[in-house]
Amino acid sequence: MKYLENAVTVISGAASGIGAASSRRLAGAGARMVLGDIDEGGLKKLVADIDSAGGKAVYKVTDVTHLEDFESLVALAESTYGPVDVLVNNAGLMLFSYWEERAIADWDRMIDVNLRGYLHGIAAVLPSMLERKAGRILNIDSVAGHRAGEAGGVYAATKFFIQGMTESLRKEVGASHGIQVGMVSPGVIDTGWPYKVHDGRAKDVAIDLSRQAIKPEAVAEAVAFALNQPPSVAINEVIVTPVDQAW
Template identity: 50%
Template sequence: MSYLGGKTAIVTGASAGIGAATAKALARQGVNVVLAARDRSDLDALVAQISEEGGQAVSRVVDVTDLDQMRALAAFTTQTYGSVDILINNAGLMLFSYWSDLAVEDWEKMIDTNIKGYLYGVAAVLPTMLEQGHGQILNMDSVAGHQVDAAAGVYSSTKFFVRAMTESMRKDLGVHHGIRVNTISPGVINTGWADKVTDPQGRKAAQELNKIAIDPADVAAAVVYALDQPENVTVNDLIISPTRQNW
């Protein structure tokens, strides 16, 4: 028995990687998916693919760091499908540097996307979920939210924040309002991240690490599992990583 059929889900960062795989997996479960990202062409291609497979999907170009745009996304979703049952906060930014690099601009970008973007997503959908008396919010976390590397201090800090906000939301929204909140914490996933590392030595190390990576579809399957539970069950934090990942 599936509990997902007919529900409506917003997926941020949906144009590629884990977001795109999750959108496709949810659509196959009968979920109406609203895809949000900054790249119009990738969104259009994904909507077409989901539609060809018989799923229901629409898209909207959104910058998650803009609260007004996120509120407009929530309004667009209710206007299109009548409700917002699921929010998947997935849009994220992972930039590596050592503290001595003083990469302040990178720090700010990660804080804006990984923290403010998630908070703005919650702020956008929560009024509707409270009025409905139900809903699910899945905050995509990371193994970096469980342990820290010297070159990932700020990124890990944003992911520790995600764990903290989710636990607080669970104790408030879940206990008092029936709105289920959980996280998925992926390990090394093949999303093309390794090829985007700018430092040549760092890129070589990242590409070597990426050889053990698992596919975004594996994370999407975990998302479906976490969400496809009866209303009295919440999967709090699910870590999914390659079998050969040793951290």
Template identity: 40%
Template sequence: MTVPSVSAGKVVLVTGASSGIGAATARRLAASGHRVMLGARRTDRVAALAEDLRAAGGEADHRELDVTDLESVRAFVRAAQDRYGRVDVLVNNAGVMPLSSLDALKVDEWNRMIDVNVRGVLHGIAAVLPLMRAQGSGHVVNIASVSGHRVDPTAAVYSATKFAVRALSEGLRQESRDLRVTVISPGLTRSELAEGISDTAVREATEDMLKIAMPADAVAAAIDYAVGQPAEVDVSEIIVRPTAQG
């Protein structure tokens, strides 16, 4: 998807912007003329990325962000509003994927996925919704997964969180007439997600599957397309995956 943005110059917040899809999205949207605020726990990385974007002629800032902490998310949104005067788009990208079979009983990892992948999305919505309602416009882009459309062995909890993201997005869309809501569901994508898998056998199997993965910029292009549409057009959902993925 290489269609250039129709409406540039929006203020876009990107969570989980230190690597993978988040970093690629920041680069893509800055190149399209949007002003980006980058959030992640790894502040050294988002600081370096923001500096790179500014050096390339873009407009970018960053802030430390923990999406599991509602006050951290609210502070992130306030920083963007203070910096740019408004918030047009939130890209709820932060996520974790420590895959394992249910009988491994990795309950702490289940809870971490729920905290980041579901509660983190809700925190983002809670932080921007009052502001966007007051503005009379806004766009929430939630990153789900093809795992939000199917369930595979070792991915039961991860899939559950991504099914939840799609459900929350559809609920928000139906409740909104002045806000746009988009779900992006990527397939196998080159990122650091597999590094969080503690089960050695599952990690090795996942890394083997990632040999056919698409670059993160393919997902960023889909986000750029949705963000760039006219205000009266809401791109509700995009599934993007490698051609070779079954």
């Protein structure tokens, strides 16, 4: 079925990685894409790619750590296409470090993007969805939301938060207001994330993990599956990992 056709879809962190792959995939299914990221060059290229493939997309430079930025992105969606049907909370940071390193700046950045960024997205779309008793909210989580790995303690903590937040949201606004709420939780994905980690033992762990990574397009397929459902169906979680990922 074509439940994504003409769906007004806001996605954060759209300029690269899982966000870009998902944007292309959803646009190919007929969704009208509204793309947010801090990387304007990446957004421009993505919009051009979608347009050239026959899809529809607009963008706005968006820092998800600021609520007003996310609200402006939603306002762009509404003024261009209409009320937001789908939110994909995707913008995130994966910065590895050991606790003993006290990488407080990295901890704060992950809290701001991975937690506040998702909360801001929900706050921006929820009033309209509640009023219409319709909408889809999909949070990109991680297998780290099930299991904390070496040098990834704070990152995993942010993803455990998303697990709890999504479950609460599903029970509170899904069950009573008809909003479809769910998660896609990737394993090791080839997005270049290890090279954002500071040099040291934690970076070695990240690079070693990345050797088994699969492409973001695999996650994009799961995103499309989770969203392309009739209004009565919520996909609570899809986990996508490399075949040889043993955790």
